[in-house]
Amino acid sequence: MKVSKIDGQGNHLLLECYDGNFDSLNDENLIKNFLEILPSKLKLNKISEAQVVGYNKEELESGISGMIMMAESHISIHTYPKKNFAVADVFSCKEFNVEECLRILKNRFGFKKINKKLIVREYERD
Numbered sequence: 001m002k003v004s005k006i007d008g009q010g011n012h013l014l015l016e017c018y019d020g021n022f023d024s025l026n027d028e029n030l031i032k033n034f035l036e037i038l039p040s041k042l043k044l045n046k047i048s049e050a051q052v053v054g055y056n057k058e059e060l061e062s063g064i065s066g067m068i069m070m071a072e073s074h075i076s077i078h079t080y081p082k083k084n085f086a087v088a089d090v091f092s093c094k095e096f097n098v099e100e101c102l103r104i105l106k107n108r109f110g111f112k113k114i115n116k117k118l119i120v121r122e123y124e125r126d
Contacts (some may be wrong), residue, residue, distance in 0.1 A: 047060045064078075
């Protein structure tokens with residue numbers, strides 16, 4: 001079943017991204033730019049500048065983490081360039097287009113495979 005949009009109190013998209021481009025995954029400016037443009041592409045409203053921090057040790061776990069806050073919640077990404085791997089997270093209380101998000105990620109970072117999990121966060125009242 002192909003899901004492109006889903007309604008609920010909060011849509012939480014969890015992504016595991018494989019076989020990306022080393023140089024793109026290791027570029028703090030590219031990651032910051034990605035975080036700055038993605039909210040508007042998904043018709044969401046950013047309320048902060050993207051924060052991006054690199055961790056550059058020799059271990060395989062070295063990489064870059066970035067996050068941007070939106071009126072609807074947040075987007076984060078954690079890259080592991082030496083593994084050609086990243087994890088990303090888009091959480092919004094507003095509906096957004098999942099397939100557009102995947103397309104942008106693939107174009108920016110060259111991922112060959114993306115595993116996705118979409119969770120509807122619901123608000124329950126007694």
